[in-house]
Amino acid sequence: MAEGQMTKYKIVAIGGSAGSLDVILKIISAAALPVSLAYVIIIHRKNDPSSILTELLASRSPLAVKEVEDKESITTGTIYIAPPDYHLLVEDYYSFSLDSSEKVHHSRPSIDVSFESIASVFGPTAIGILLSGANADGAEGLKKIRLAGGYTIAQDPKDAEVAYMPQQAILADAQILIAGSDQLAGEIIRIVNS
Amino acid sequence: MKETELITIRDEDLNLLLTEIFQRYGYDFTNYARASLRRRITRLMLIDRLPSFAELFYRVRNDENYFTHIIQQLTVNVTEMFRDPQMFKVLREEVLPVLATHPFIRIWHAGCSTGEEAYSMAILLEEANLLHKSLIYATDINPHVIENIQRGIFSMNHMKIYSENYILAGGRREFSSYYTAKYDWAKFDDRLKTRMIVATHNLVSDRSFNEFQLICCRNVLIYFDKDLQDKVLTLFDDSLDKLGFLVLGSKENIRFTKVASKYRQMENREKIWRKVK
Numbered sequence A: 001m002a003e004g005q006m007t008k009y010k011i012v013a014i015g016g017s018a019g020s021l022d023v024i025l026k027i028i029s030a031a032a033l034p035v036s037l038a039y040v041i042i043i044h045r046k047n048d049p050s051s052i053l054t055e056l057l058a059s060r061s062p063l064a065v066k067e068v069e070d071k072e073s074i075t076t077g078t079i080y081i082a083p084p085d086y087h088l089l090v091e092d093y094y095s096f097s098l099d100s101s102e103k104v105h106h107s108r109p110s111i112d113v114s115f116e117s118i119a120s121v122f123g124p125t126a127i128g129i130l131l132s133g134a135n136a137d138g139a140e141g142l143k144k145i146r147l148a149g150g151y152t153i154a155q156d157p158k159d160a161e162v163a164y165m166p167q168q169a170i171l172a173d174a175q176i177l178i179a180g181s182d183q184l185a186g187e188i189i190r191i192v193n194s
Numbered sequence B: 001m002k003e004t005e006l007i008t009i010r011d012e013d014l015n016l017l018l019t020e021i022f023q024r025y026g027y028d029f030t031n032y033a034r035a036s037l038r039r040r041i042t043r044l045m046l047i048d049r050l051p052s053f054a055e056l057f058y059r060v061r062n063d064e065n066y067f068t069h070i071i072q073q074l075t076v077n078v079t080e081m082f083r084d085p086q087m088f089k090v091l092r093e094e095v096l097p098v099l100a101t102h103p104f105i106r107i108w109h110a111g112c113s114t115g116e117e118a119y120s121m122a123i124l125l126e127e128a129n130l131l132h133k134s135l136i137y138a139t140d141i142n143p144h145v146i147e148n149i150q151r152g153i154f155s156m157n158h159m160k161i162y163s164e165n166y167i168l169a170g171g172r173r174e175f176s177s178y179y180t181a182k183y184d185w186a187k188f189d190d191r192l193k194t195r196m197i198v199a200t201h202n203l204v205s206d207r208s209f210n211e212f213q214l215i216c217c218r219n220v221l222i223y224f225d226k227d228l229q230d231k232v233l234t235l236f237d238d239s240l241d242k243l244g245f246l247v248l249g250s251k252e253n254i255r256f257t258k259v260a261s262k263y264r265q266m267e268n269r270e271k272i273w274r275k276v277k
């Protein structure tokens, strides 16, 4: 896509659990990842105080990578990571907020919580992607993005290290497309440019 | 009703409800961050099996007793002892030695929920031999949670994690020496609360009530919008001694707020600021 060309999409939300880190690394290291949107990554992880995950992603991606702080503004061309032990919400097109309320699906951050919030604010301008995992988190949220008119992708369970999570999404009919880990970055580029 | 079904609350309705709550009960939630507030209201409707927003509104308007329940459900009271142990370690090693030079120490835990944070502080102070000359003010908007501070009873299930946190925060004693276990409960030693003053205090509407050397307000500002954050931080600023310390939650920041220029963050990257002006 030529720089400055309009796309209707504003945000890509990626959720994953067990077995999703390598897939995320593949996606975010793609050189041609569009800079006209913001990226949000919600991944289940241990509550490690250091910013290891952020540093790892930053070392692999051409885009800026940040762990979200409360009321952080949403800027295009940036990859945002949900901090451990908080749910990540969006207030409007322009800012995030955090919430330390009860876990959902035994998880905080919960993918459902973020996806739902993104669906209600970004609706048809959101792309949701659900990756490998052993948890049912994310399927409902992905469905909500789809129902709100956004584009949704489930990682192909055959290709996922742990098939359960994308399978739940497929059972809920939450996805528009099923794609393998090698295709995901390409699909984002294609959808944004279409 | 399944959680999957979307309850969408329209902006106008939400505003109507907040106005009603404010006018009838004097609690002003209008400047709370909307995304999380909406989730709380949706959750309340699910828990109470209220099929529509109109039912909720009717309950709020006509049932006085329902309001105490609302206050409990709208606020998020999740907390831990020594939450973010690294921060407590810095308090222990770098902040308490400064406070120790004062003849008398006043500490305010604003929005401290069920009191885990205030008890953690009491333990630090005792170990630094400062508890006898300190006063810990533990306040929250929710009258229900602060009753628990007086009791000093926490669930036994959490003690393993709290004890790990305590050790990470630089604790060297046997953590279990601070409580007596009874069935599923851990009752913390009464001496820890002898220097605690517990009260309800609403950061939105109540004023400054003292001067402190340390104010700790963690994971409360995330529930406020930016205007209310500014207002509350100004309240803290009015209540903090020069060279006093302000502690916020691990993902909160005063960087883009009104008071930012008066504070300097400590060098260890923890969310501790010192009032320099």
Ligand SMILES: C[S@@+](CC[C@H](N)C(=O)[O-])C[C@H]1O[C@@H](n2cnc3c(N)ncnc32)[C@H](O)[C@@H]1O
Binding pocket: A100, B075, B076, B077, B078, B079, B080, B083, B110, B111, B112, B113, B114, B117, B139, B140, B141, B142, B145, B201, B202, B203, B204, B217, B218, B219, B220, B223, B249
């Ligand atoms: C998530 S808890 C934080 C507890 C503790 N500080 C911690 O970080 O673990 C947030 C607390 O803020 C309180 N709160 C919310 N609004 C408040 C207000 N306007 N004034 C005082 N406390 C408030 C809630 O009742 C709740 O107990």
